[in-house]
Amino acid sequence: MKYIFGIILLSMSFFAYSCDKSDDPFSESELKKAGHPRILLLEGEEQQIQDLINSDETWQKMHEAILEKSNELLGTDVLERKMVGRRLLGTSREALKRIFYLAYAYRMTGYEKYLNRVQTEMVAVCGFSDWNPSHFLDVGEMTMAVAIGYDWLFADLSEDTRLAARQAILEKGLKASKTGEHWWINSENNWNQVCHAGMVYGALAVQEDYPDLAKEMIDRAFDKIPKAMNEYAPDGVYPEGYAYWGYGTSFNVLFLSAVEKIFNDDKGLTDLPGFLKTGDFMKHMLTPTGGSFTWSDSGTGTGLNPAMFWFAMRTVNPSVLWSEKRFLDTDDFDKFKSIRYLPALMIWGKNIPLSNITEPEEKMWVGQGRNPVAMMRSAWDTEAIYMGLKAGSPSVNHGHMDVGSFVMEADGKRWAADLGSQSYESLESLGMQIFGKTQDAERWTIFRMNNFSHNVLIVDDQHQRVDGYAKIDRYSDNENFMFSISDISTVYNGQLKSAKRGVAIKDLEYSIIRDEFETLDKTTKVRWQIVTASDVDLGEKQAILTQGGKQLTLKVQGSDNLEMRTWSTAPTTNYDAKNPGTIIVGFECEIPANTKAFFEVLMVPESSAAEGSFFNKTLEVW
Incomplete structure (x- = not known):
């Protein structure tokens, strides 16, 4: 089934569905929030996270870990375009982490040092000759990174930074996904999830300037992402194993979380067989020793999966997080600093009291x-x-x-x-x-x-x-x-x-x-x-x-x-x-x-x- 909806500009700030009213009950709905920020965390929602931090020591420590990492990033060299073999992926992932962390830190504290460093990183990666479209995962993650910085900090970015980011998202991200043959567009694996999510973030960030292209990117994602989401059918097993679940599913959830926030609807994607069951799959994949049930190209390591908190929130089932809770029972929050989308955890976990996470009944x-x-x-x-x-x-x-x-x-x-x-x-x-x-x-x-x-x-x-x-x-x-x-x-x-x-x-x-x-x-x-x-x-x-x-x-x-x-x-x-x-x-x-x-x-x-x-x-x- 093809999922089609449009994004059009209303008074330079509102989205609305372009479907005919008789066919789409959401045709008269408006975005929850006009303008920027519109991706994941709307203006004013910072207070909800602050309330969570104030009420729970664990979440306070997680917040502090993000700020500590942001402070560490201030003293690092600015990213350069460094290929490893045929991949720029390491640089793209580091860019996503840096921009996500620093943008979060700025939105939660208002400290100019974080804003200034975000702009420096954004200008640097936007100045790359390209984002390596021959290995499109690199483009997907880099586009998402720049889109988050552009959208979250839009009002405070310099005009030069906004222009550089907007042009890079357009040329090195969105248009690059239309040039040449891209097998991932119709694939059934994590490439589909990562790349389409990245393109949608880019489209959402710049839609007021390129509404037709943004609509095309989002229509395409709603049409194609089900090919990857169908892989969870019928019971929630992710066929690529534990580590790739953490990759593909996390980006799938980043996509769903963003479109649900904007459109107040996911066009039925989470109703696809097995997808919302995959949280239980992952709960059982964590073994008593703290390892994972390992198979295929999945590595042997394990770690906190922020996307699991989205599943707990979406299914209203905190027990899904029983295995994840083990990772939070620690005094060493430094180990979480390697998770490049860790700030999303503060968004998805803000309504889940850890005391509600109970031991599962089934063995x-x-x-x-x-x-x-x-x-x-x-x-x-x-x-x-x-x-x-x-x-x-x-x-x-x-x-x-x-x-x-x-x-x-x-x-x-x-x-x-x-x-x-x-x-x-x-x-x-x-x-x-x-x-x-x-x-x-x-x-x-x-x-x-x-x-x-x-x-x-x-x-x-x-x-x-x-x-x-x-x-x-x-x-x-x-x-x-x-x-x-x-x-x-x-x-x-x-x-x-x-x-x-x-x-x-x-x-x-x-x-x-x-x-x-x-x-x-x-x-x-x-x-x-x-x-x-x-x-x-x-x-x-x-x-x-x-x-x-x-x-x-x-x-x-x-x-x-x-x-x-x-x-x-x-x-x-x-x-x-x-x-x-x-x-x-x-x-x-x-x-x-x-x-x-x-x-x-x-x-x-x-x-x-x-x-x-x-x-x-x-x-x-x-």
Whole structure:
């Protein structure tokens, strides 16, 4: 569906919808606020943030952290146009952070030092030869940065700064998005969200001077952003993982928050299936150790996500923020200074008392979609058992050959891990083509991206099939036996007749992983493995994992000829990243032709009151 509305100038200061009155109930509505500022934070709303700061120590500390960072920025060198490989993205992101922070600081304090530095930064980046349209993320973030400075500080900017910003937004941002071919316009990933959001901010900032172009940019965004928002369907899973959720979704929310503020409506975008559910997805993605359920090109780090406060506000559900609340329980607010859109947190969080954030009742969450996942835990504390199972396909954007992979935590340690992403620049600088999705793509020669670095079955030392796909076929949230099962046969097409994996938490005490498969008409070597940051002591059909003074026992049941083994994670090429402190542990065996076989593996933490007994039930009767 195409979302169309116009922006026209009324008395040089008001927007109104250009739709016919009979078709659009908002045709007679006016903007909540005329003129500038009109993006995110209207004139006078600073007092709402001040009231929040005055009433809550945590929010006061966050506000002070933004001001401290703004003061630090006063002593830094002004940004220059520095490319890293084919990207200007680092500079664009730094510009967004600087301008956002400094503009916030000026609006909250009125101190001229912040205004002066914002103008210096804006003039500098607006003087760049271009904002690197060949990698349009760079343009999207830079346009948003300059738009915020231009709109928020419009009345106090010098005429020269306004002119420079207005022309740069026009030529280096909006018009650049119309010149040449831009695949991101119709994409289904974070590029769509980031770039369209940036163009809309630019359009909103300069609409009174370029009303027709502004209308075109906003119409286009409302038409195209649903392509990316549909990726959350049906349950809220973001297929690119935790880190990319933080990127794509944050810019999607920046877009929605801005248009809702201006038009008092989002034209039904938040009603798209799954989008408002994604807050619960992210709540469960944070693991007991404070890490994330990691998959695909997502990194291993975690941190405060300001956009989560928008979801809590929009759904009137503070419990969505339970995992985020952990990040706020700290005396070190310096770590938040790296979040370039942190001031938005003060806007989205201004009506959410932290005391209203209560512990979730559910211990399991399952979502289908492009990369279905199931996540379960024994409790919502830092020592709990956590199991996360990933299905999906390697062909999903930023995908790895990790279908059937899982992470497992207990006793405050991650026992089954994912190595995460490798720096794109480290590979692209060697001339590698790292974003191919075909079976023979160079991407799959990279250790962290292929199945040899993941907690999956490996059959005859072959790669998983990129055209395969698996969903979560069945699950239960019964606390005596929480489980999820996925038929992963299609990613082993031509290697096995069939394959299924089930993962479970038994009696809230230990984990079970059961694999059932059938071989083709040939003897087949099958490897079962996990990546771990533990010391490993192998035994007869078991392994003792030791980490930080704690232990976990891996117990194995299956073929009589299975051999317990470890494999190194050290790079064997000049391009693979190092993986210090990690090792692969598991077993492999040969299975005769046309044979139905199974593996059952227990992961029993040292703290468990149970010794861990094999369940000895087929997946069909789980």
